[in-house]
Amino acid sequence: MRTFFLQRDPDTNPEIPDSLPEAAARILEGLNPVQRQAVQVTEGPVLIIAGPGSGKTRTLTHRIAYLIATGRARPHQILALTFTNKAAREMMERIERLVGAEAARHIWMGTFHAIFARILRREGQRIGYTPDFSIYDTDDAERLLRELMARYHIDPRQYSPRTIRHLISGAKNQMIGPEEYARLVASPVQEKAAKLYGPYQEALRKANALDFDDLLLKPIELFEQHPDVLQRYQERWRYLHIDEYQDTNRAQYVLARKLAAAHRNLCVVGDDAQSIYAFRGADIGNILSFQRDYPDATVIRLEQNYRSTRRILKLAEAIIQHNRDQLEKRLWTENPEGDPIVLIEALSERDEAQKVEQRIRDLHVRYGYGFRDFAVLYRTNAQSRSLEEALRRGGIPYRVVGGLSFYQRKEIKDVLAYLRLLVNPHDAASLQRVINYPARGIGQRTVEVLMDYARQHGLSLWQAIERVEEVGLSARAQKAVQEFHFLIARHAAKMDTVPVDELARTLLQESGLLEELRREGTPEALARWENVQEMLNAIAEYVATAGEQATLSGFLQEVALLTDLDEMPEDNRVTLMTLHASKGLEFPVVFITGLEEGLFPLAQATQDRKDLEEERRLFYVGVTRAQRHLFLCYARSRYRYGEQQPSVRSRFLEELDTDVIVTEAGLPFRRGEVLDRRPRSERYVELDSHYYRRPLQQRSSSGATRRVVYDEGAGEIVPGARVEHAIFGEGKVLALEGQGDQARAIVFFPEVGQKKLVLKFARLRRID
DNA sequence: GGGTGGCATCTTTTT
DNA sequence: GATGCCACCC
Numbered sequence: 001m002r003t004f005f006l007q008r009d010p011d012t013n014p015e016i017p018d019s020l021p022e023a024a025a026r027i028l029e030g031l032n033p034v035q036r037q038a039v040q041v042t043e044g045p046v047l048i049i050a051g052p053g054s055g056k057t058r059t060l061t062h063r064i065a066y067l068i069a070t071g072r073a074r075p076h077q078i079l080a081l082t083f084t085n086k087a088a089r090e091m092m093e094r095i096e097r098l099v100g101a102e103a104a105r106h107i108w109m110g111t112f113h114a115i116f117a118r119i120l121r122r123e124g125q126r127i128g129y130t131p132d133f134s135i136y137d138t139d140d141a142e143r144l145l146r147e148l149m150a151r152y153h154i155d156p157r158q159y160s161p162r163t164i165r166h167l168i169s170g171a172k173n174q175m176i177g178p179e180e181y182a183r184l185v186a187s188p189v190q191e192k193a194a195k196l197y198g199p200y201q202e203a204l205r206k207a208n209a210l211d212f213d214d215l216l217l218k219p220i221e222l223f224e225q226h227p228d229v230l231q232r233y234q235e236r237w238r239y240l241h242i243d244e245y246q247d248t249n250r251a252q253y254v255l256a257r258k259l260a261a262a263h264r265n266l267c268v269v270g271d272d273a274q275s276i277y278a279f280r281g282a283d284i285g286n287i288l289s290f291q292r293d294y295p296d297a298t299v300i301r302l303e304q305n306y307r308s309t310r311r312i313l314k315l316a317e318a319i320i321q322h323n324r325d326q327l328e329k330r331l332w333t334e335n336p337e338g339d340p341i342v343l344i345e346a347l348s349e350r351d352e353a354q355k356v357e358q359r360i361r362d363l364h365v366r367y368g369y370g371f372r373d374f375a376v377l378y379r380t381n382a383q384s385r386s387l388e389e390a391l392r393r394g395g396i397p398y399r400v401v402g403g404l405s406f407y408q409r410k411e412i413k414d415v416l417a418y419l420r421l422l423v424n425p426h427d428a429a430s431l432q433r434v435i436n437y438p439a440r441g442i443g444q445r446t447v448e449v450l451m452d453y454a455r456q457h458g459l460s461l462w463q464a465i466e467r468v469e470e471v472g473l474s475a476r477a478q479k480a481v482q483e484f485h486f487l488i489a490r491h492a493a494k495m496d497t498v499p500v501d502e503l504a505r506t507l508l509q510e511s512g513l514l515e516e517l518r519r520e521g522t523p524e525a526l527a528r529w530e531n532v533q534e535m536l537n538a539i540a541e542y543v544a545t546a547g548e549q550a551t552l553s554g555f556l557q558e559v560a561l562l563t564d565l566d567e568m569p570e571d572n573r574v575t576l577m578t579l580h581a582s583k584g585l586e587f588p589v590v591f592i593t594g595l596e597e598g599l600f601p602l603a604q605a606t607q608d609r610k611d612l613e614e615e616r617r618l619f620y621v622g623v624t625r626a627q628r629h630l631f632l633c634y635a636r637s638r639y640r641y642g643e644q645q646p647s648v649r650s651r652f653l654e655e656l657d658t659d660v661i662v663t664e665a666g667l668p669f670r671r672g673e674v675l676d677r678r679p680r681s682e683r684y685v686e687l688d689s690h691y692y693r694r695p696l697q698q699r700s701s702s703g704a705t706r707r708v709v710y711d712e713g714a715g716e717i718v719p720g721a722r723v724e725h726a727i728f729g730e731g732k733v734l735a736l737e738g739q740g741d742q743a744r745a746i747v748f749f750p751e752v753g754q755k756k757l758v759l760k761f762a763r764l765r766r767i768d
Numbered sequence: 769g770g771g772t773g774g775c776a777t778c779t780t781t782t783t
Numbered sequence: 784g785a786t787g788c789c790a791c792c793c
Contacts, residue, residue, distance in 0.1 A: 083783070113783055138782085157777085157788095212783055280782060380780055385784090402782085436769095443769045477769090561783070580781045602780055618781080641778080642784055770793085777787080 016103045019071030027066045027098055031059070038300045039063045042072055042239075045260075045294035046267040047287075051331045052274065052316070052624035053307025053586065060243060060269055061091045064107065065098035067239055075099075075106035079237040079259070081252075082111055083244050085562060087584060091243075108237065112252055113212060113561050116219045120210070121557065123229055127222050132423040132553035134209040135560035139413070140429040141165050141211050144203055147432075148196050159192050167193035168200060172213035173249045173281030175220070206460055207428045216251035223258055234262035244584075245270035245290070249281035257293075266294070273320050273329070276580060276618045278610070288325070305331050307586050309338020311660040312626050318658040320620045323613045340662040343653070343669050344633040348644070349383070349594075352635040353390035356591050359631060360396055360574060363589055366763070371397055374574040375587040377622050379600040383593065384576050391574060398574040402581045405563050411517070411528040415535050416556060418511060419504055422492050423553040425462040432461070438516040441480040446473060450481070487511060500552045501540035508532065579622045590626035592619070595634040595650040619652050632661070717745055723764040728755060730767065 028036055035055055038048050039062050050056040064080060067073040082088045088110050096104040108115060121131045136144070145161040145168075167190060171181045178198040185191045204211060210218060223230035240260045242248065245268035248256070260266035268290060275284040291297055305313055313331050320326065344359075346352035356376055363369050376387055376398075384400050391398045406412060414437060417430035425431070436442040453471045454464035464471060468481045491507045508514055517529040538559075543550045575587070594600050601615035623630060638647045654671045661669040717723065721733045723745075731749035744758050757764065 085783095111783065160778090215783085277782075279780075382779055382784095439770065441769065445769080563783075578781065604780075614781095639784085772792085773790095775787100775789085778785095 016075070016100070020069040020099060023099055024066060024069035027062050027069055031055075031062060032304060034300060034302055034304070035059045035062070038302070039066045041298045041300070042067060042070075042265070044264055045290075045297040047245075047290045047294075047297050047299045048267065048269040048302060049287075049299065049329055050269055050271055050302040051305060051329055052271065052621070053305040054302035055306055056269055056271075056302060057087070057091060057243075057584075058094070059302065060241060060267075061094040062098070063267065064091070064239075064241065065095050068099050068103055068107075073239050075103045076108065077236060077238040078107045078109075078241070079115070079239070080107060080109040080241040081115060081243065081256075082109070083247055084584070085111055085114070087243055088114075111561065112255070113215045114558065116215050116255070117557050117561065119219055119233070120215070120222070121554070123222055123226075124218070126226055126229065127218060128205070129210070129218070130208060130424075132208070133557075134207065134420050134424050134427040134430065135215065135557055136204065136207075136209050136211045136429060137408075137560060138165065138212075139408070140209075141169075141200075143429050143432070145196060145200060148199050148203065152195060152199070154192050154196070159189055163189060164193045164196060168197050169211075169213050170281060171197065172217055173251060175217065175250050175254065203428070206426065208424050208426050209429070213251070216249075216255065220251060220254055220258070223255075230258060231262075234259060238263050239265045240267070242266070242268045243270075244274075246272050246275040246284055246287045247277045247282045248286045249283055251281075253283065253286045264294075271329075273323075273326060273617055274583065274621050274624075276583065276614060276621055278614050284325070301329060303330055303332060305333040305335070307335075307627050308333065308624060309335050309628055311338045311341060312623060312630050314660050315341055315630070315656070315658060316620055316623045318656050318660075319616060319623060319652065322655055323616055325613070339629055341630045341632060341660050343661050343663050344631055345649075345664070346633060346635040347637065349386045349635050349638045350390070352593055352633050353386040356387060356593065356631070356633065357390040357394040357396060359591070360391075360589075361394060363629065364396075369588060370572050371574045372572045373588040374591070375582060375585070375589070375625060376574065376576050376591045376593060377579045377582050377625070378576075378593050379579060379602065379618075380594075381578060383599075387576055387593070391576075396574055397572065398576055399571075401575060401577040402563075406531070407559065407562055409528070409531060411531050412535055414513060415504075415508060415532055416559065418507055418513070419552060420556055421488055422495065422503075422507065423551075423556065425488065425492065426460040428461045431465075434511070435484060438512045440484060440512070442477065442484060446477045446481065449473060495552070499543055500550060500555070501536065501543050504539050504552070505536055508536070579618050582625050583621055586625055586627055588627045589629040589631075590622070591631045591633060592622045593633045594638075595632055595653055596638065596647040597650055598647065599638070600650055601652065616652060717759060717764055717766060721766050723747060724767045725749070725757070725762060725764055731755075733764075 028039065031039065032055075035058070038046070038059050042063075048056070048059065050059070060080070064078055067078060068075055080088070080091065082091070092104055092107070092109055095107065110118075117135065120129060120133070124131065124133065142161045142165050145164055146156055149156050149159075149161060149164070168181075171177075171193075176184070178194070178201065181190075181197055182194040185194050204214065223233075237259060240256065240263075242252075242256055247270070256266065256268075268287070270287045272284055272287050275282060275287075278284065291299065308316075310333060313333055317331060344352070344355050346355055360371075360374050363374075364371065378384065378387070381402060388398065388400065407416075414434060417427075417433040420427050420430040421434065432447065435447060450464045450468075450471060450473075451461060453459075454461050457464070465481055465485050468478055468485070471478075473481065487507075487510060491503060491510075494503060514529065514532065517525045517532065539552075539555060542555050546554070579592070597603075597606075600619070601612055605611035605615045632653065634649050634653070635647060637644055639645070656671055659668060663669055717733060722730065723733055724730050725747070728747075728749040731747040734746045734748055744756055745762070745764065746756050747764070749755060
């Protein structure tokens with residue numbers, strides 16, 4: 001079952017001691033000297049520049065715990081802002097271990113969007129939003145825009161609603177209002193966007209709805225119009241922390257500045273080299289100019305990497321050195337050299353996927369890596385398909401993160417629309433979504449008439465429905481509309497008396513949605529039905545955990561901000577995801593696929609230096625996810641627009657000047673050189689087919705418990721065992737020496753004599 | 769008003 | 784290669 005990340009508003013001060021001296025000492029232990037410094041500078045602005053794998057989260061969490069343990073701050077006086085719920089939860093769990101669950105629960109921790117949605121819930125009334133406002137995701141926003149485009153006679157085929165939304169969102173991210181944007185217009189599309197921007201905002205307001213950008217902009221508006229409110233929050237939060245500071249946009253920057261103005265205890269953590277969200281308004285300038293904004297800031301650099309092998313870090317440096325505009329930073333590690341990075345060339349995407357599958361199988365069997373130790377990364381979500389197919393064929397369990405997430409599925413959005421309508425009937429997007437789903441005789445024409453009426457009388461669509469008799473519809477249509485109205489109103493009236501989970505269940509029942517899915521009877525419909533049930537369970541769970549504070553609108557607002565990425569990968573599966581989604585994660589084995597011109601870097605990003613540098617940082621992010629083994633893959637041809645098209649190796653590979661990469665044949669890779677033209681069979685060392693015939697067993701291994709397993713069912717290699725070698729034939733193990741990757745066996749082969757073999761490479765098979 | 773079939777259209781990345 | 788939109792028929 002899905003568990004939601006929900007937190008009570010941590011206002012009240014719990015009964016926890018003022019300080020925890022023994023915890024404070026423990027918190028400092030296990031940190032390196034630089035990290036310790038970052039934890040102990042508790043006053044004034046702090047900039048922590050943290051390279052990949054440098055223990056950034058650890059440092060941040062220890063810092064927060066330290067503030068509590070030393071009594072410098074009460075838990076509810078600390079605000080920590082992240083970009084994903086997952087990051088927040090991870091930090092929360094660590095803090096719990098350091099200072100206890102009770103104290104941790106009262107820290108204000110969460111994503112920017114979630115925290116400010118909560119603020120708006122409490123204070124939004126001052127700027128005209130009731131607490132039951134709806135949150136519109138990009139889908140809802142585009143739906144709204146589409147409607148406006150129709151009204152303004154803008155052809156959606158000529159100017160896509162998506163582009164328009166993107167432009168408006170970009171303007172909002174930079175805090176540019178409709179009037180100002182209209183002045184800046186420089187192209188026909190922008191002109192259309194400018195025309196729609198104002199009406200779009202108006203439509204949102206009329207629906208008592210906010211889009212993602214509004215969740216940041218409206219709090220700014222609130223704080224500017226009501227300095228007393230700002231002052232209250234400034235005083236409440238004595239310590240402000242921001243993770244992934246390089247990803248903040250203009251609005252987030254302004255919010256941070258405002259909130260930190262009184263105490264100036266602002267601690268930001270980030271890595272300019274990992275800035276990959278400029279497309280959604282992130283301004284790398286925020287981190288680059290932090291020292292200018294706060295001249296008295298303490299700057300701390302976490303440069304020691306604990307994650308990756310030397311070779312992987314060398315590659316990362318070789319990549320990033322092609323970018324200008326970097327903060328100075330030198331990564332180093334005490335980790336071993338590690339294996340060379342393997343460059344894999346495939347004939348097609350299918351071939352690429354197959355090779356990835358074989359490598360996973362090989363490493364799983366040979367080193368005993370669990371499936372959860374693998375990540376396969378790609379640039380676009382569409383690339384997952386071929387990989388999924390290959391893994392499914394190979395019987396390797398996997399999960400895909402991102403893509404179409406649970407919350408973006410049609411049936412879930414339908415359910416949410418019904419529920420949103422219940423708490424906020426003015427929510428036009430939700431109303432239009434479900435007014436005729438399941439079909440109940442309210443067609444497009446009827447809806448249009450209602451909308452016209454609403455507009456003429458300055459009403460919301462819902463208000464028009466409330467007085468449907470005046471609208472002048474046919475008797476049949478009017479009756480259908482009235483029935484729908486009654487359905488919603490009847491349930492809305494019970495909101496205060498019936499528990500929300502029960503209410504939701506009966507509403508969906510009576511709407512006919514569940515029946516509709518069951519009636520279809522296809523496996524897909526069944527799956528959708530189950531998803532709906534899961535959603536209902538989640539509501540029940542929410543009621544159980546949030547107790548008194550459980551309101552349907554609260555639930556809906558939290559859910560609107562959740563994504564699949566927030567879920568924990570508990571089972572032992574290979575992870576497939578976009579490079580973007582991989583940020584902040586680490587895996588023993590990483591594959592980066594699709595390193596081809598036009599795909600990575602994406603064609604659209606090759607024109608502008610800034611875009612190209614962002615793509616390069618994305619490559620850097622991907623590479624630095626790997627702990628021990630890294631594979632870089634590309635295909636010589638790929639399906640695009642439903643057609644097989646030749647592709648060219650990525651410039652990111654051609655520009656590398658490094659000796660850490662080898663080809664599949666084990667030869668050093670040199671840029672600009674064609675890999676190999678020999679027939680495939682001779683080209684690379686075939687992986688031992690012996691492994692591939694066996695069904696795979698899931699092993700519950702993680703890095704820590706890794707055993708050297710060279711062959712399933714044949715036992716481990718021990719002195720005295722009879723073994724078989726691919727070239728030398730049968731032999732007998734005389735002795736073993738060395739550890740881990742260095743482990744060697746001395747084997748006597750009757751035909752060739754005594755050999756000393758590195759177990760890792762020899763692939764001995766026990767035969768007795 | 770509802771349902772079906774054919775055509776066109778894109779595919780960045782996400783809170 | 785999937786989704787959305789339109790035209791056509793019931």
